Amino acid sequence: MNIKVIQVGEKILGKNEDKAAENKKRLDAQKILTINIMSSPGAGKTSLIMATIKQLSKKYKIAVIEGDVASSVDAEKVSAVGIPVVQINTGGGCHLDAFMVEDGLNNLPLPNIDLLFIENVGNLICPNAYLLGEEVRLMISSTPEGDDKPYKYPAMFADSDVVILNKTDLQPHLDFNEKAFRKVVDGLNPDVILFPVSCKTGAGMQEWFDWLEGKIKEKKNK
Numbered sequence: 001m002n003i004k005v006i007q008v009g010e011k012i013l014g015k016n017e018d019k020a021a022e023n024k025k026r027l028d029a030q031k032i033l034t035i036n037i038m039s040s041p042g043a044g045k046t047s048l049i050m051a052t053i054k055q056l057s058k059k060y061k062i063a064v065i066e067g068d069v070a071s072s073v074d075a076e077k078v079s080a081v082g083i084p085v086v087q088i089n090t091g092g093g094c095h096l097d098a099f100m101v102e103d104g105l106n107n108l109p110l111p112n113i114d115l116l117f118i119e120n121v122g123n124l125i126c127p128n129a130y131l132l133g134e135e136v137r138l139m140i141s142s143t144p145e146g147d148d149k150p151y152k153y154p155a156m157f158a159d160s161d162v163v164i165l166n167k168t169d170l171q172p173h174l175d176f177n178e179k180a181f182r183k184v185v186d187g188l189n190p191d192v193i194l195f196p197v198s199c200k201t202g203a204g205m206q207e208w209f210d211w212l213e214g215k216i217k218e219k220k221n222k
């Protein structure tokens, strides 16, 4: 498979925030809606991306930057359905930064993209501290992780524009209290938009697709 893989070494090239602003300017100039997807490992980042591609790729041109410590497993899934994708291997690094994303942007057909997903490294500690140039910061939490995650990793929830609660299909088997989860998330981030979904069954996904389509259109008309 012809997937561009970028290996990241020790590369300190200046301030992350300046580079993120540069990336954002570049993406804005092309009217690309860019979403930074963060979560713990396995919460469902790739599943959300794949389900969204399935629903919206006939209408909009989608591309993906995949961030992982190692491997190109997720990028292969995206590439298999004909979507442009760049894999960034951080070589142990626990988050993406704006310089890595710049490398990714240099390897994507920017004039031909409406929606760009950046799948961050699965980690709840630090990805929120690194702006990438995104417009929307999206955090996925999944029911098997427990309803106390916003207490334990507040910054990830406080810094996000959207929280997706995934794997709601598993709720009957768990002690997950959705009301309690919502209450803490709302307390940390009163403006947050929360979508409870199941990427597996499709429950709740229409609301997410509708919201996303609205954002893509808004971006195009800016």
Ligand SMILES: Nc1nc2c(ncn2[C@@H]2O[C@H](COP(=O)(O)OP(=O)(O)OP(=O)(O)O)[C@@H](O)[C@H]2O)c(=O)[nH]1
Binding pocket: 039, 040, 041, 042, 043, 044, 045, 046, 047, 048, 074, 121, 122, 166, 167, 168, 169, 170, 197, 198, 199, 200, 201
């Ligand atoms: N039951 C259930 N399983 C799900 C759902 N969404 C994803 N999964 C499963 O959860 C596992 C992890 O999903 P991924 O989409 O790979 O998660 P990820 O966040 O991309 O994982 P990393 O990239 O490794 O951090 C897979 O086995 C998925 O099939 C869901 O809504 N319900």
Ligand SMILES: [Mg+2]
Binding pocket: 045, 046, 047, 074, 119
């Ligand atoms: Mg993934």
Ligand SMILES: [Zn+2]
Binding pocket: 093, 094, 095, 126, 127
């Ligand atoms: Zn980190």
